[in-house]
Amino acid sequence: MLDRKLHIGEASKYLGVSIDTLRRWDKSGKLPAKKSSGGHRYYSYQDLDLYRQDIFALATKWVLGKSVEPKSEFYSPTSTGFKERLSKLQTALEKLEILEEYYPLIVAVTGEIGNNSYDHNLGNWPNISGIFFAFDINKKQVALADRGLGILRTLRRVRPNIENDESALHTAFTEILSGRAPEARGNGLKFVREVVLNNLLKLDFHSGNARVIIEGNSNKIKFSTTDVYYSGCLALLTF
């Protein structure tokens, strides 16, 4: 599947940018499309990943790939290790003057997404326990991923009637969950949504075949289904 040619619409979805943006990038040479013998423009996954060559591509590959631990520099097997790395993110962001006083919100959102993975998969990790966590200060990106049970399966413990991944994601990000049994839920993803919307951040979050994109600058939250299935969770936070 990874060798397949993608038309511009698919490439747009894969990268999470608009078709117009891809056309501009093609013209400017920032991300040139290839041309088939028939003159049609296309992209390959390799081209798109090479362009990204970033932490999110690495996170995506890990979460979709074979059951192996990520590279040690991106791997937080326990929540204690995650906290140590989160502290490094906090220190790095503190130095960015452009973020001014709102940098703790980026750390808080990252913390909630990461800790969600540990809290909801404790003792139930299907294969690799722990999470992928990396940040790129230059690109202003944070990537997180886990190979856990995913939002649908963990939410069904408190909402057994949830039908599919998209409904689960919708519930997780928009509905207040009051039931505390059988596990504590702090409604952390509602917090994530609010902070992203109110602070010009962007979050691209996948679980199962569902995706949500939350954009602070356009004040939009959009749920959709994807062709690719992510067994756990995958997130890209852009600030």
Place this chain on the structure above:
Amino acid sequence: MYIIVDAWHYSHFKDMKIELKKFGNLLTSRQDGREALAAINPQLRTLTEREKIDIDFEGVITFTPSWADEFITKLLDQFGDRVTLSNTSNPSVQATLDLLKELN
């Protein structure tokens, strides 16, 4: 006599102040929140009914609902409006407290 004893009690009331920075400046996980609550439990048990609890956020940089749910929410459940919060201007503290208000 009653009045004298009562005055003596008032003069010895000292509200409990919890400085969160003593638990670190990055307060994000449920586990850490639970451990922090366990750490202050002996002091909580000595509180009289009139004593208040002031939670001071000074020095906290990153704060999240997960940590707060295990600590702040539990204190509010147990002590209600005897709990006061101070130095809450940090944006992650504000955002977390906003969510707690919405939930309760």
